[in-house]
Amino acid sequence: MNLTATDQLPVVVIGAGPAGLAAAAHLADRGLEALVLEAGTQAGAAVREWSHVRLFSAWGELVDPVAEKLLAPTGWVKPDADTCPTGGDWATAYLQPLAEVLGDRIRFDARVTGVSRVGRDRVVDGDREKQPFTVHIRRGDGREERVLARAVLDASGTWSTPSPAGGDGLPALGEHAARERISYRVPDLNDPVVRARHAGRRTAVIGSGASAFTALASLATLAKSTDGAGTHATWILRRGISGTTFGGGGADQLPARGALGLAAKAAVDEGHADAVTGFRTDRIERDGERLALVAEDGRRLEPVDELIVLTGFRPDLTFLGEVRLGLDERLQAPVGLAPLIDPNQHSCGTVHPHGVKELAHPEEGVYLVGMKSYGRAPSFLALTGHEQVRSVVAAVAGDRESAERVELVLPETGVCGGAGLFDQPAETTTDGDGCCATPAALLIGVGAPAPSGGC
Structure with missing residues (x-):
């Protein structure tokens, strides 16, 4: 594979929550440079805000397999797979240790305010796909920065926009x-x-x-x-x-x-x-x-x-206004994913296997993953996010065969x-x-x- 200057840039992941940290773990596992930008001051900032709520998923479904592999050398022990943690447990016993392993790949107090192509607003076609992404950041003290990226994975969730x-x-x-x-x-x-x-x-x-x-x-x-x-x-x-x-x-x-x-x-x-x-x-x-x-x-x-x-919640799309997204007009989810999760059609816990193909946008290299990928649809499970980031990171790494080999089996609700x-x-x-x-x-x-x- 011929590497370009853009290929040498990091993959920017927006959000240090469950999906964002899992994405960083997969990038690290594949030897790709990751930069996680988190608006909060610690990992799982949104999860910590509902720390008193007990999840209905058990630990066995809440730990990404590649993240677990990354944690293993530190002596980290996975909690009992059959017990359901609170949000606080999830943050302190898994997300925080994972963030510590990822180290300086994460930048806290860094709110993303805009994403675009260098020198190209959303209107311009010429050589668009050859330009790296530019990600604008605002720090807590008001300072503004920007970083360049080869791809952008938005795992910022929907918690801030009820x-x-x-x-x-x-x-x-x-x-x-x-x-x-x-x-x-x-x-x-x-x-x-x-x-x-x-x-x-x-x-x-x-x-x-x-x-x-x-x-x-x-x-x-x-x-x-x-x-x-x-x-x-x-x-x-x-x-x-x-x-x-x-x-x-x-x-x-x-x-x-x-x-x-x-x-x-x-x-x-x-x-x-x-x-x-x-x-x-x-x-x-x-x-x-x-x-x-x-x-x-x-x-x-x-x-x-x-x-x-x-x-419910809805995605904040304001900082993505200069990239070309393909979103369903009702759910604000990727058009390939929307029919699988549309609550107008069903409320099943079962979601058909999906990955990079369903999460792709007209702007190649931009992906919404985790809860944000569901737009306004409910019933997102951590298992879904783990499979999404595995598939998307494989695609970013150029491993299309792995990216398109999606296997996802979710627990059913028993009703639809x-x-x-x-x-x-x-x-x-x-x-x-x-x-x-x-x-x-x-x-x-x-x-x-x-x-x-x-x-």
Whole structure:
């Protein structure tokens, strides 16, 4: 292979989280120079912000095999493969040691503000592919720098850009003004300040995914504690309740994921939460010291003391404006990947094998990996990120055979129902060739099984 001057440059990885550090490990394993740029001051900065939340993936699925090989000479011992860590455990017992092994390949306090081709904005075609990438950085003290790169792997995730409460994807009217009573994260009820915000009070939770399940289960536990009398949640769903709403339960191949959904169902069945369905928030109004949510159809809910918005995340694409991305118009995920993860079509835990071909963009050498590759789609697993970076790094190294030999088997949820189907009449069915059947209606409030198994 004939090496060019650009080939001698480092591969820039944006983000020192799980996918970014795994990518750096794969680059090191192949003898390629990596430069990881992390906006935070330590590895796994975003993960540490939800350190109190327990993952439903076990350690066996959370450690990248090549990263484990890199760690082995240091005496690092992999935690019990069958136990599920918290975010804090993941950061301190794996991400931090991996970052220490990678050493000066990581530059902290370095926020990426722009990516482009040297001397070429996104309009210019001439000799574009021959130019290295230029990556602009802003340090915490305001200093600006730029580095050149042969390729850019954006593993910056979506944590910094949570979706708002508004049912139209925009902030609800009044959402900004009420921000001191709104959180966009799963509450840490072991924190005395956070606990005091919710104990004995009414909290609205908007969302229908694992984060909402976790919040509901936590609030229910608080309600049953000695200092939590009177704690109650209003669970707001934009769609109806169906047989898939609470996940796969005992049929889920990740037991802890199934148990989480059952815990949320128990919160409702035991009277610690009321479910409000088909509610798309239009306005958030002040009612004295409380907040009242008003839907697009005019429904006004009983006022609450606190609001937790867990409606998902979205990618920050602002610093990629000068490179040519091929993104699905709905999900903001790579066009090759989007059909495999589109929640309008299915919510399966199973994702078809994918790698560099599905993650490629018109701008050769730029890849979104990890959670950011999913755009606005939910249900990303660490296993997916490990396989993505393995495939992409192989392609950057010129090993197309390895890059295209993608093998990915993910644990199934035990259910599959497209979000786009939940507002349709119950008698609606899908074609036999589809992966999803219309979810059946589900009665809640009677005979809820207790969570069992899992981590």
